[in-house]
Amino acid sequence: xxxxxxxDRLSLSFGGLRALSELDLQVGEREVVSVIxxxxxxxxxxxxxxxxxxxxxAGDVRFAAQPGSAESIAGRPPHAVARLGIARxxxxxxxxxxMSVLENVxxxxxxxxxxxxxxxxxxxxxxxxxxxxxRALAEDVLSFFGQRLAGYRWDQPAYSLSYAxxxxxxxxxxxxxxxxxxxxxxxxxxxxxxxxxxxxxxxxRLCDEREVAxxxxxxxxxxxxxxxxxVVALDHGVKIAExxxxxxxxxxxxxxxxxxxxxxxxxxxx
Amino acid sequence: MSVDPQGPKVGADEWVAxxxxxxxxxxxxxxxxxxAGERIGWWPRLAIAGLAGLAxxxxxxxxxxxxxxxDALVIALxxxxxxIVVGWAGLLDLGYVAxxxxxxxxxxxxxxxxxxxxxxxxxxxxxxxxxxVGAALLGLAVGLPSRRLLGDYLAIxxxxxxxxxxxxxxNVAPSKLGGPNGITGIDPIQAFGVQLLTNTSYYYLLVxxxxxxxxxxxxxxxxxxxxxxxxxREDPLAAAAMTIPVNRVKLSAFACAxxxxxxxxxxxxxxxxxxxxxxxxxxxxxxxxAGLILGGTGSIAGAATGALVVMVIYDGLLRSPAEAxxxxxxxxxxxxxxxxxxxRRLGLVLAATVVLGYAAHAIAAxxxxxxxxxxxxxxxxLGDGLRDWIIVPANPQTAGNVGFVVLVCLxxxxxxxxxxxxxxxxxxxxxxxxxxxxxxLVVEPSITRQLMIxxxxxxxxxxxxxxxxxxxxxxxxx
Numbered sequence: 001x002x003x004x005x006x007x008d009r010l011s012l013s014f015g016g017l018r019a020l021s022e023l024d025l026q027v028g029e030r031e032v033v034s035v036i037x038x039x040x041x042x043x044x045x046x047x048x049x050x051x052x053x054x055x056x057x058a059g060d061v062r063f064a065a066q067p068g069s070a071e072s073i074a075g076r077p078p079h080a081v082a083r084l085g086i087a088r089x090x091x092x093x094x095x096x097x098x099m100s101v102l103e104n105v106x107x108x109x110x111x112x113x114x115x116x117x118x119x120x121x122x123x124x125x126x127x128x129x130x131x132x133x134x135r136a137l138a139e140d141v142l143s144f145f146g147q148r149l150a151g152y153r154w155d156q157p158a159y160s161l162s163y164a165x166x167x168x169x170x171x172x173x174x175x176x177x178x179x180x181x182x183x184x185x186x187x188x189x190x191x192x193x194x195x196x197x198x199x200x201x202x203x204x205r206l207c208d209e210r211e212v213a214x215x216x217x218x219x220x221x222x223x224x225x226x227x228x229x230x231v232v233a234l235d236h237g238v239k240i241a242e243x244x245x246x247x248x249x250x251x252x253x254x255x256x257x258x259x260x261x262x263x264x265x266x267x268x269x270x
Numbered sequence: 271m272s273v274d275p276q277g278p279k280v281g282a283d284e285w286v287a288x289x290x291x292x293x294x295x296x297x298x299x300x301x302x303x304x305x306a307g308e309r310i311g312w313w314p315r316l317a318i319a320g321l322a323g324l325a326x327x328x329x330x331x332x333x334x335x336x337x338x339x340x341d342a343l344v345i346a347l348x349x350x351x352x353x354i355v356v357g358w359a360g361l362l363d364l365g366y367v368a369x370x371x372x373x374x375x376x377x378x379x380x381x382x383x384x385x386x387x388x389x390x391x392x393x394x395x396x397x398x399x400x401x402x403v404g405a406a407l408l409g410l411a412v413g414l415p416s417r418r419l420l421g422d423y424l425a426i427x428x429x430x431x432x433x434x435x436x437x438x439x440x441n442v443a444p445s446k447l448g449g450p451n452g453i454t455g456i457d458p459i460q461a462f463g464v465q466l467l468t469n470t471s472y473y474y475l476l477v478x479x480x481x482x483x484x485x486x487x488x489x490x491x492x493x494x495x496x497x498x499x500x501x502x503r504e505d506p507l508a509a510a511a512m513t514i515p516v517n518r519v520k521l522s523a524f525a526c527a528x529x530x531x532x533x534x535x536x537x538x539x540x541x542x543x544x545x546x547x548x549x550x551x552x553x554x555x556x557x558x559x560a561g562l563i564l565g566g567t568g569s570i571a572g573a574a575t576g577a578l579v580v581m582v583i584y585d586g587l588l589r590s591p592a593e594a595x596x597x598x599x600x601x602x603x604x605x606x607x608x609x610x611x612x613x614r615r616l617g618l619v620l621a622a623t624v625v626l627g628y629a630a631h632a633i634a635a636x637x638x639x640x641x642x643x644x645x646x647x648x649x650x651x652l653g654d655g656l657r658d659w660i661i662v663p664a665n666p667q668t669a670g671n672v673g674f675v676v677l678v679c680l681x682x683x684x685x686x687x688x689x690x691x692x693x694x695x696x697x698x699x700x701x702x703x704x705x706x707x708x709x710x711l712v713v714e715p716s717i718t719r720q721l722m723i724x725x726x727x728x729x730x731x732x733x734x735x736x737x738x739x740x741x742x743x744x745x746x747x748x
Contacts, residue, residue, distance in 0.1 A: 111513025
């Protein structure tokens with residue numbers, strides 16, 4: 001299986017703090033990989049390095065926009081990374097709150113369009129065609145969420161949406177960049193059990209219908225077990241386990257990272 | 271959860287959506303007119319406003335009124351341009367007025383005897399593109415700090431650049447730029463054998479230019495570029511993650527705003543036939559911002575309307591004491607109407623104020639005739655009406671100065687007390703305000719009009735923080 005994304009001995013330090021050290025990670029075509037780990041393990045930092053917000057101190061990030069054409073993207077600015085085909089959502093929602101739902105999604109088509117300002121003003125053919133296509137794409141990705149983001153909501157400002165719908169809109173906006181790889185940062189945070197279940201289903205559908213590979217950070221183990229092909233556990237910026245959900249969930253290092261050591265083990269160690 | 275085929279469920283989400291969507295309409299036929307107005311598209315509305323503007327001189331405007339109209343239109347054009355960078359891209363650019371100056375000086379140099387032996391006298395169709403391209407390049411240069419500087423830092427650096435322009439024109443190459451004496455004898459706008467010589471023609475030109483600029487910007491607002499500008503304002507990090515090159519988009523906003531400002535500058539220079547460094551100093555910047563904020567940041571129609579309102583009040587009404595007084599008392603009465611409730615309390619306050627005035631006037635007149643020697647300074651029918659109500663002593667200046675200090679103290683006290691005492695104190699405060707107005711403020715229009723614009727902005731902030739035509743916005747701390 002060819003890898004869409006490959007992290008090669010990736011390290012990142014802030015001063016003396018090693019946020020990530022020598023992290024290896026691969027995401028294959030149409031694969032769903034979950035990243036788990038306790039708070040402060042460096043999960044979101046991995047996303048920030050992949051999307052170009054941070055430049056890695058050492059190691060490399062390689063991305064294959066087409067199969068077999070992997071190139072290094074470490075150090076590229078975020079918008080260039082996004083254009084290559086890596087889209088993300090944010091742990092703390094970052095929507096364009098005062099823009100309408102439709103505009104939120106259409107704004108993400110910027111990189112895929114070329115019309116210059118004067119073309120838009122004069123309504124030249126290219127601008128009109130691109131505008132039509134952007135709108136069609138926006139309606140298409142919004143319709144992926146069924147009735148949730150349908151019809152009359154398109155023209156309402158994003159701030160009028162409920163929390164769950166804001167999360168959905170963020171995913172729709174990310175899809176509008178036509179990604180090969182989607183990074184979801186805690187998509188089920190703050191959702192109720194029914195909505196959480198829906199997210200699990202959604203991740204599967206994204207993978208099947210939109211043909212994207214997905215790297216997802218999630219704390220909810222129902223979601224992780226329900227959607228992942230593979231699970232990677234991080235602690236203090238180091239990969240401590242990798243494999244199927246069951247293997248990782250029962251891995252002693254993972255149990256220790258979440259629960260601490262068993263008292264008897266501690267006693268035995270002395 | 272599967273998708274519900276029957277449409278969205280009515281839940282908390284739905285309720286929020288409907289509540290936000292529910293707009294407040296005015297009662298009765300006004301509400302119907304409002305709804306009918308909203309059904310009209312943007313360009314017919316703009317065309318109607320433009321035609322109304324073109325028809326205005328047919329009512330027979332005097333020379334002064336026409337000049338106020340021209341000044342207002344220039345500031346409106348500037349406000350519409352400022353809206354690009356401040357309202358859409360969310361960059362607080364305090365050096366904006368320098369682009370206005372650049373346009374004016376650029377046009378002046380290309381259309382006068384300043385440069386070379388015989389001077390340069392380019393036709394407008396040639397000088398305008400040169401100046402606008404130059405302004406766009408300058409806009410890119412001034413916008414460069416916005417790559418690194420955020421918020422307050424960008425504001426202060428651009429303010430510095432704006433002031434640098436004034437210093438530059440004051441001190442560099444006085445033989446060419448004229449130093450403090452500016453450049454005079456600038457050609458009128460001339461192109462294709464037509465020369466614009468009268469103020470009326472400049473008025474028409476400005477109305478047309480403003481309407482065309484607003485149409486162009488409206489087409490930009492809902493295009494790829496406009497969406498990118500607003501996305502960068504809302505959340506730069508998210509915008510970058512959504513394929514938008516944040517720095518380039520910010521620079522393009524600076525350049526577009528600079529071009530609009532330079533366009534306004536060329537017309538301003540041609541109409542005045544002279545430019546001076548002081549024309550492009552901070553007071554103009556404040557007026558542009560006042561117009562934009564009053565009208566509604568982020569709205570093209572708001573920016574233009576706000577600037578026109580501010581300028582007509584500032585430049586037109588507040589110059590004559592009689593008209594300024596109507597505005598002062600009208601605004602005061604409106605504020606009382608809006609803020610003092612219930613009606614019984616409002617009636618009591620107004621009645622008490624009237625009684626207090628006549629009683630005070632009668633007592634003062636009985637004690638000494640010099641205490642009421644000077645009549646109200648506002649003049650006109652309002653002054654006649656207030657003759658027996660307000661005390662204006664023989665030496666109004668000193669009394670007015672003292673009254674002003676007491677008024678400030680009284681206003682501060684008023685803000686501290688509550689309940690009955692506030693109602694009681696309100697009466698002497700209103701009377702004292704009228705006293706200070708009649709003795710001192712009304713005869714100092716240059717200071718008073720700035721105070722009045724400030725007061726109008728404060729009232730607007732309380733009554734309608736999004737401005738006249740702006741949309742309410744949520745600010746999200748990130």
